Amino acid sequence: MPPAPITPQAAADERELVIRAQRYEPEALEEIYDTYFDAVYRAIFARVGDHTVAEAVTGQAFLTALEILPKYHRRPGGLHPWLQYLAARELRAHGWRPTPGRHPVHEADELRGALAELTPDQQEVLTMRFLVGMPVEAVAAGTGRRRGQVRALQHRALQALLRLMAARDAA
Amino acid sequence: MLVESTPKQLEEALSRRRQGASLAGATGLTPAAGELEHLVALAERIERLPAELAPPGARERARSRFLAAGDRHRASWVHQHRLPHRAARHPAPHHPLRNLFLLGTALVIALVAGSGLALAAGLSEPDSQLYPAKTFGQRVVLALTTDPVTKAGTEVDLANQRFQDAEGMAAKGKGGLTVSSLSAYYAYLRDAGAKLSGRDVHDARWKQVRDRLIAIKSQTPTEVERGLTEHNDTVHLGEVRQLEKDFAADSKRMDVALGVGPPAKSPGNSVNSPPSPSPVP
Numbered sequence A: 001m002p003p004a005p006i007t008p009q010a011a012a013d014e015r016e017l018v019i020r021a022q023r024y025e026p027e028a029l030e031e032i033y034d035t036y037f038d039a040v041y042r043a044i045f046a047r048v049g050d051h052t053v054a055e056a057v058t059g060q061a062f063l064t065a066l067e068i069l070p071k072y073h074r075r076p077g078g079l080h081p082w083l084q085y086l087a088a089r090e091l092r093a094h095g096w097r098p099t100p101g102r103h104p105v106h107e108a109d110e111l112r113g114a115l116a117e118l119t120p121d122q123q124e125v126l127t128m129r130f131l132v133g134m135p136v137e138a139v140a141a142g143t144g145r146r147r148g149q150v151r152a153l154q155h156r157a158l159q160a161l162l163r164l165m166a167a168r169d170a171a
Numbered sequence B: 001m002l003v004e005s006t007p008k009q010l011e012e013a014l015s016r017r018r019q020g021a022s023l024a025g026a027t028g029l030t031p032a033a034g035e036l037e038h039l040v041a042l043a044e045r046i047e048r049l050p051a052e053l054a055p056p057g058a059r060e061r062a063r064s065r066f067l068a069a070g071d072r073h074r075a076s077w078v079h080q081h082r083l084p085h086r087a088a089r090h091p092a093p094h095h096p097l098r099n100l101f102l103l104g105t106a107l108v109i110a111l112v113a114g115s116g117l118a119l120a121a122g123l124s125e126p127d128s129q130l131y132p133a134k135t136f137g138q139r140v141v142l143a144l145t146t147d148p149v150t151k152a153g154t155e156v157d158l159a160n161q162r163f164q165d166a167e168g169m170a171a172k173g174k175g176g177l178t179v180s181s182l183s184a185y186y187a188y189l190r191d192a193g194a195k196l197s198g199r200d201v202h203d204a205r206w207k208q209v210r211d212r213l214i215a216i217k218s219q220t221p222t223e224v225e226r227g228l229t230e231h232n233d234t235v236h237l238g239e240v241r242q243l244e245k246d247f248a249a250d251s252k253r254m255d256v257a258l259g260v261g262p263p264a265k266s267p268g269n270s271v272n273s274p275p276s277p278s279p280v281p
Helices: A007-024 A025-046 A051-073 A080-096 A105-113 A120-131 A136-143 A147-170 B007-018 B023-027 B032-048 B056-081 B098-122 B129-142 B148-172 B175-197 B204-217 B220-231 B235-257
Strands: none
Touching: A007 A025, A007 A051, A007 A080, A007 B220, A025 A051, A025 A080, A025 A105, A025 A120, A025 B056, A051 A080, A051 B056, A080 A136, A105 A147, A105 B032, A120 A136, A120 A147, A120 B032, A120 B148, A136 A147, A136 B204, A147 B007, A147 B032, B007 B023, B007 B032, B056 B148, B098 B129, B129 B148, B148 B175, B148 B204, B175 B204, B175 B220, B204 B235, B220 B235
16 A cells, blocks of 8 residues: 655654654654554565565664664655665665575566566665555655656666566566 | 657556556557556556565564664663763852952053043044033033132133134134134133132232233134135134124233233223232233
């Protein structure tokens, strides 16, 4: 389900939440975790299809968020795109790859394998756009790109994925 | 061969698809429709990837780790943002002569400042903003002087200053100030003459003041008239001449009263009192 658009009141509430979280107030950290953990986990699981990897990557993404929270500057899309972006980076750093030599037994595994062969930037954009369901504006805010760049990256990523899938089918 | 689509066409096709259009309807009739159909279908396959929630145990484990790390960060943050301890500042020891020293310093500052102001006022001219302070101080000095001869001597000195002021103002073309200075000059001369002529004891100090008065009043405002003439200030020039004319008669009576002129024909013509019975040598 795509995230709900951010209303001015919600933006103000989140600004307050971020200020409290930057002081590491436990209640604010709990609120951030309870609000965003599931969405981030689901996106990562959709990418890897493995609970162990999804738990490790999502957990590490939230720990990284704690580290750099004092330097966080509020973005138009809010905290969610930022956390998704951190999770996508953690997945890349984790080095997850589909098990080599394993014949895809499921259509989803084949697609995940092809996704993993894209460039990190392409993987990030496709994950945030189609697995999380974010609009172009939110992806742009979360990844620090302009909207036109996000649209172009998304277009190239899908074209590349199409070629990879065609090559896999041919093989 | 497929014609390549553009990012904009893809975004528009995705948008139409989300609004409920069929795949063919979303991609439209563009030459790139073939590729767009494949790209949109692929995007929808990604969207359909199974996305499961974390098992309860995994969620709680991650939550515990996150909150424990948050506590450590909180402790570190509090440590960094705690105000540094500062020792209380002790009051400076109170020296017994401290107040005396402060009072002395204040007096010295007041004296220096007052002297500076008085000096500046003393050097000021009628067109200066400090000039009223100067004349006020002179009036105070006069008021505090009780001895008539000394007072007359001070008035002679002030008359001389006013005369010089008048010359200065005339040179600057300031006719109004010239007239007022010259008027004050004559007024001081008249007052001094009256005080001296009213004294019965003509001692050496009296004679000294009288001689200074005679010398000062013998000045003619030639420079004053020249200054006003150069500035074509005929109005004030006329006033100056009238003042001079008015004082001429008083001056003669003053001479008689002070014993330096021919005796008056009638005793009622003295400046303030009858002239002395015998001329003072």
